[in-house]
Amino acid sequence: MQLEIRERAVGDVSILEMTGKITIGEGSVQLRDAVSKLLDAGRNRIILNLGGVTYVDSSGIGELVSRFTTTKNSGGKLKLLNLTKKIKDLLMITKLLTVFEIYEDEQTALESFQ
């Protein structure tokens, strides 16, 4: 398994704790499926905790962007939590740092939905 995703709910906010690699094929598909499942259940306030994600290829970055857009189109929001130095580098290189809402701690991320 490239990527492990655990789901947790805090009120109407869903947190996906992700560990592993988001890469072309398996990892990207798992991310897509996990977000789809939430949106299908009407849960469109989503935090992706990327603290355990060590590697995101360009397909994985694309998948993050897609899930961001899909969630927005469904009237919700998808935010990022706990970026490692490497993933921040990748978002900077791709000029996506300002596209995403990014948080350093869970509490602040949760409160941002209020």
Place this chain on the structure above:
Amino acid sequence: MQLEIRERAVGDVSILEMTGKITIGEGSVQLRDAVSKLLDAGRNRIILNLGGVTYVDSSGIGELVSRFTTTKNSGGKLKLLNLTKKIKDLLMITKLLTVFEIYEDEQTALESFQ
């Protein structure tokens, strides 16, 4: 470094504690050099502690045999200590289990030199 060798002396017995792989090239050469150094210094009662050796290719087994012979020819003895299951398998396959003197604990190995 493929192989690490630490030398220890207990009276006139020298113990070489080996960790890593004994394979063609580097590992085999290190073993040869370590034993040569002892024999040059007149220390020909040698125990090879292979407890930390995870991998011995056919060249490595050949090197063990060579060092056994060289030590014997210099009037000494080279004995083996702490074989892992895999290395025992390899000595069985090559019919060398009965060629070497093999010990399970250091004390017994040391006493065998008395």
Place this chain on the structure above:
Amino acid sequence: MMLAENVVELTIASQLEFIDLVTTLTDNVTRMIGFDEESAYWVNMAVRESVANAVEHGNKYDPQKTVDIRFTIGVDALRVTVRDHGEGFDPSTLPDPLDPNNLLNPAGRGILYMRTFMDQVEYERHPEGGMIVTMAKRRAPQPISESGEGAHKQDAVRN
């Protein structure tokens, strides 16, 4: 059969499952020649992107077509070429992934990755078909061998 002494070649069928084999080999090559963790990580990523493109866009997952990867361990740099057997393309006509209008595109960042992580990236059409991309990453300066000229070739691989 002929190959310079500092070259390693890997050929895979066009399956995404095989990309990990290529990146692991990449890690071993970069470790062998002394790249630091950080450089090795980015070289790994660039190789992944180039091989993924070759499988996906070049060979279009055609199981009969291979991706051919070649590592050349130079004294100054590691060079990696990745060749596919597809129709080729013109990289100068691609949309810019950093254009504000394109930021939300779900794809189109692979070559940007490669150009960012490597010191040099060049695309060519292979004379016998397909694309070949050549990427280079400089090595840290090598200590000058004391044993003179003769030892240099070995150093290229070992350090």
Place this chain on the structure above:
Amino acid sequence: MMLAENVVELTIASQLEFIDLVTTLTDNVTRMIGFDEESAYWVNMAVRESVANAVEHGNKYDPQKTVDIRFTIGVDALRVTVRDHGEGFDPSTLPDPLDPNNLLNPAGRGILYMRTFMDQVEYERHPEGGMIVTMAKRRAPQPISESGEGAHKQDAVRN
């Protein structure tokens, strides 16, 4: 360019330093197809011996000559071929390393290793020169795919 979809090929120059690249690739292939730790360990060792022989006895360390390794992931077995570009030899004329008179020989156990660790080992002279050794290791029986025939090829690689 043509290659079955379940094949991975690696070509190295004749340097002992490169053997670790081959065995690490071997570990990745055996892990990918679900060999247990123990089988993977012995396959690794057999591949090391065959490549070492190709570098040492086959190509005699000639840096211009390659060793070509091919992994074929079959449904029933992993097949590994190792080819060199040397003069070849006749394996039936080799001294038996298990003969009591040979037990203290410093060398001559590599092919014994290979034959012990693999289910099949066959030597041939390559029509264009050099030796080619083909080794096979059976895979554990595969679960029968529920999605029918079509899924089998993928299974060959994935399981």
